[in-house]
Amino acid sequence: MTDPIPLHYVWEYTDVDRRFWEEHLEGWLPERIIDAHVHVTNREHRLEPMTEEKRRQFWVSEVSEPKDATATERCLGIVFPGRQVTQVALGPPNLAYDLEAANEYLRRECLKRGWHALSVCPPAWSAERVAEELDKPGVLGLKPYYTLISADRKTRDRHLEAGIFDYLPHHVLEVADERRAWITLHVPKAQRLPHPDNIRQVKELRRRYPNVILVIAHLGRCYTEPHAREGIPPLADDEGLYFDISAVLNPATLRIAMREIGPERLLYGTDNPVFYMRGRRQWKGREYINRTSYPFHFNKEREDPETEAGYTLYMYEALKALKDVCAEFDVGPDGVRAIMHDNADRLIKSALPGKRDRD
Numbered sequence: 001m002t003d004p005i006p007l008h009y010v011w012e013y014t015d016v017d018r019r020f021w022e023e024h025l026e027g028w029l030p031e032r033i034i035d036a037h038v039h040v041t042n043r044e045h046r047l048e049p050m051t052e053e054k055r056r057q058f059w060v061s062e063v064s065e066p067k068d069a070t071a072t073e074r075c076l077g078i079v080f081p082g083r084q085v086t087q088v089a090l091g092p093p094n095l096a097y098d099l100e101a102a103n104e105y106l107r108r109e110c111l112k113r114g115w116h117a118l119s120v121c122p123p124a125w126s127a128e129r130v131a132e133e134l135d136k137p138g139v140l141g142l143k144p145y146y147t148l149i150s151a152d153r154k155t156r157d158r159h160l161e162a163g164i165f166d167y168l169p170h171h172v173l174e175v176a177d178e179r180r181a182w183i184t185l186h187v188p189k190a191q192r193l194p195h196p197d198n199i200r201q202v203k204e205l206r207r208r209y210p211n212v213i214l215v216i217a218h219l220g221r222c223y224t225e226p227h228a229r230e231g232i233p234p235l236a237d238d239e240g241l242y243f244d245i246s247a248v249l250n251p252a253t254l255r256i257a258m259r260e261i262g263p264e265r266l267l268y269g270t271d272n273p274v275f276y277m278r279g280r281r282q283w284k285g286r287e288y289i290n291r292t293s294y295p296f297h298f299n300k301e302r303e304d305p306e307t308e309a310g311y312t313l314y315m316y317e318a319l320k321a322l323k324d325v326c327a328e329f330d331v332g333p334d335g336v337r338a339i340m341h342d343n344a345d346r347l348i349k350s351a352l353p354g355k356r357d358r359d
């Protein structure tokens, strides 16, 4: 027995995780890894305190605790022993934060570490403000989000049904297109990616702004098989459209992504710090259930103690699901390297010359 190492918030790294790493991941993961979707946040930039009420609105709010760059770097060394890991890092997409300070903090911390920053970009920004941001060293692109349309203390879903161009307006896209910026897009709607407006607007965005490096976050939030079956095929033929697989633990979703999109346009990501959570996810129709061993408010149906004792990190469960699906589709080391590193690396390199020209 080795003592558990504190990871973040209530999570720690235990012998169960060490064994899981050795058994399933150590021999399979490539030497270099890019996590293309990580949140790095300094709690000092929070303008309004987190309240119990807010925490309970949504499970992510309950498990999310701001994680700064130093802590993020320390954890990378623990969960990926012996690997070279870089990141595409995002600030907090949340108007409860001082976004100017949070973006500036993220940019500086990324520059120090060879990571790349996506600046959180509220739709209220002018074209000039977007240009100024994209010209800063260390900024690879933008992170728009529907919660940035306007604040609502009661719910984070006030703007869930917005259209993509409501929070990623055309004047922002014009500047991003000129500069070949990277945009990680979290799609709106309770219906998720399959909503006809999403399919139509993603296609319109790609047609009108072909130089934007567009990455659809979390496979379009297709965490369940029906969502993936309906949402992924209509967008799968676009050779210039990329998807990050962060927060996706579902083998059924990954299977559809592998079949329809393939390893050349999928990017590895974690959505950490949330996925340091321990446990496993289950799916029923269009719903998912998070099983975890910590007595969170949302964690009402606990599994038996023996099962809980076997829980590893969600991010490890996600990697194991990816490994199994790669095996099913005969995706060998080249394909695994593409997903885990090379695709993101290629996109980062294609975004940067546009920046260097203006230095």
Ligand SMILES: [Zn+2]
Residues within 6 Å of the ligand: 037, 039, 271
């Ligand atoms: Zn995220």
